[in-house]
Amino acid sequence: MMVSLVHDTLDHEDEDENDSMQKTAAEPKYFIGYYKMITQMFYFRNAFLNGAFLLLLVAVASAFFLNSENENDTRVIGWSAFALAVFYIFVVFLLADFFDAPLSPHHVKGCRYLAPAFPFMLLWLGVALGQLRLQMKKHYRLLPVVVLIALFALGLFGVAPYFSYDQPGEYRDLPGFSYRTLTITSADYFLFLSDSGEEGLRHYLAGCDPAYRDEIDQEIKRLLTDLAAAPESDAP
Amino acid sequence: MRGILKFPAWAWAASFLLLRLLFLVANNGYIFDLDEQEISTWLIDRDSHNVYFSEEFTTTSLARELARGNKQFLDGISLSHGGVTGGEYLQFLLYAGVARVLGDSYYAMKSVPILFSTLTALAMLLLVQVCLRPLYVHLLGLLLLVGFPSFFLSGFSGMGNHMEMGLFLIISFIGLIIWRRSSNVKRQMLGAVIAGVVAGLSYFYNFLTFVYLLWLAGFMLIGLVQRKGRIKWLVLVVFPLAFTVGYLPYFYLSGKVSVEMTNARYH
Numbered sequence: 001m002m003v004s005l006v007h008d009t010l011d012h013e014d015e016d017e018n019d020s021m022q023k024t025a026a027e028p029k030y031f032i033g034y035y036k037m038i039t040q041m042f043y044f045r046n047a048f049l050n051g052a053f054l055l056l057l058v059a060v061a062s063a064f065f066l067n068s069e070n071e072n073d074t075r076v077i078g079w080s081a082f083a084l085a086v087f088y089i090f091v092v093f094l095l096a097d098f099f100d101a102p103l104s105p106h107h108v109k110g111c112r113y114l115a116p117a118f119p120f121m122l123l124w125l126g127v128a129l130g131q132l133r134l135q136m137k138k139h140y141r142l143l144p145v146v147v148l149i150a151l152f153a154l155g156l157f158g159v160a161p162y163f164s165y166d167q168p169g170e171y172r173d174l175p176g177f178s179y180r181t182l183t184i185t186s187a188d189y190f191l192f193l194s195d196s197g198e199e200g201l202r203h204y205l206a207g208c209d210p211a212y213r214d215e216i217d218q219e220i221k222r223l224l225t226d227l228a229a230a231p232e233s234d235a236p
Numbered sequence: 237m238r239g240i241l242k243f244p245a246w247a248w249a250a251s252f253l254l255l256r257l258l259f260l261v262a263n264n265g266y267i268f269d270l271d272e273q274e275i276s277t278w279l280i281d282r283d284s285h286n287v288y289f290s291e292e293f294t295t296t297s298l299a300r301e302l303a304r305g306n307k308q309f310l311d312g313i314s315l316s317h318g319g320v321t322g323g324e325y326l327q328f329l330l331y332a333g334v335a336r337v338l339g340d341s342y343y344a345m346k347s348v349p350i351l352f353s354t355l356t357a358l359a360m361l362l363l364v365q366v367c368l369r370p371l372y373v374h375l376l377g378l379l380l381l382v383g384f385p386s387f388f389l390s391g392f393s394g395m396g397n398h399m400e401m402g403l404f405l406i407i408s409f410i411g412l413i414i415w416r417r418s419s420n421v422k423r424q425m426l427g428a429v430i431a432g433v434v435a436g437l438s439y440f441y442n443f444l445t446f447v448y449l450l451w452l453a454g455f456m457l458i459g460l461v462q463r464k465g466r467i468k469w470l471v472l473v474v475f476p477l478a479f480t481v482g483y484l485p486y487f488y489l490s491g492k493v494s495v496e497m498t499n500a501r502y503h
Contacts, residue, residue, distance in 0.1 A: 119360045126375035155382030
């Protein structure tokens with residue numbers, strides 16, 4: 001995207017800056033853009049591909065559970081939901097990509113679509129464990145406690161790699177972890193908005209962090225020289 | 237000591253917050269020493285890492301621009317996948333406010349998602365404390381503390397993951413429980429209005445919440461069938477209206493964004 005944006009701006013270099021801004025402002029605007037509906041469909045598809053149907057099963061079970069007035073009616077539902085919850089957590093832990101799991105390399109991408117349900121899933125798991133604790137016979141009442149401790153330990157084990165004791169902050173792939181080196185992306189947006197090419201970048205750099213100004217300056221120079229060497233037909 | 241035991245929700249939420257702050261402090265070291273090679277790799281092979289890469293970088297950069305006083309991009313740009321989601325707008329405004337107070341820093345940026353995720357955990361724990369047994373508060377608190385690793389991570393990336401929409405959903409769920417448990421018709425409708433407006437806002441906030449909306453519809457239908465005669469079917473009119481009211485900002489903002497610009501974001 002960045003390259004093509006820079007290319008576009010080079011094409012429009014001869015035009016007056018104010019003219020291009022006016023052109024942008026005069027574009028037709030829609031009450032409800034068609035593109036937005038397509039976007040929502042994209043979300044639906046991905047959510048179901050990433051396991052939202054399992055979530056729905058858990059959701060229906062929990063709806064029955066929370067709607068019922070008599071707690072004794074919920075025994076069967078509690079057991080079935082416990083099975084669902086365990087299965088679901090198994091899936092989520094696979095998606096969580098402990099050991100470079102082949103199932104989903106983009107682990108956060110997969111779990112993202114379940115993000116609104118995480119607190120409810122944990123609640124449901126706690127309720128299922130509590131139900132087991134209350135309904136089981138004397139000798140087996142330790143079982144849900146063991147399951148809970150095991151889940152807690154598994155969670156700790158999953159989170160532990162993010163804490164480094166000898167090299168703090170070694171875990172670098174955390175999305176959105178650092179925001180300090182993002183300025184070139186913002187420069188993309190500046191180009192996109194102002195449509196003023198290199199001048200716009202200079203103007204932007206005047207306001208950015210001095211520690212990174214030189215690096216970005218070099219990066220921009222490199223990009224511009226690359227683009228000048230590239231043929232025009234490469235533009236998308 | 238007894239006071240702490242009486243309000244375990246606060247204790248669990250505080251430990252939730254502490255663990256996340258510890259994570260931030262422990263990982264602060266590397267932020268200032270990325271070399272140019274890494275930066276350029278990140279910039280060019282954005283999609284090689286994960287899907288948030290470009291999204292979070294662009295949105296957070298824009299938030300920093302807003303904190304500095306550049307408001308021009310708010311006029312006509314689509315801030316996420318071509319559609320208008322309120323999450324980006326709200327987080328921009330929140331971050332800009334925080335950055336004005338604390339300064340433009342890493343902690344200022346991360347304080348917004350951490351605040352949201354802590355509030356989500358607290359709301360969930362309070363909901364359980366009111367509606368269910370105290371046993372479940374401890375169970376949920378222990379599970380929330382580390383949870384799934386993905387749950388832990390999602391609380392840190394404000395743009396893209398939208399962990400914080402759980403907060404909307406829990407408030408909506410509280411409205412639903414008011415609707416379900418009260419015998420007074422006015423109070424039932426009040427609960428339905430709260431649930432509807434907040435659910436509409438949550439859907440405006442991010443489209444991902446549609447999964448929860450399906451759940452909500454199932455919950456309402458099951459409740460209507462089970463408590464036949466004691467619950468008014470009027471809720472089937474009131475709830476969609478309230479939902480539309482909560483979703484109104486979407487229509488306003490999507491009218492401001494042109495299709496041309498949303499497509500330009502993706503070429």
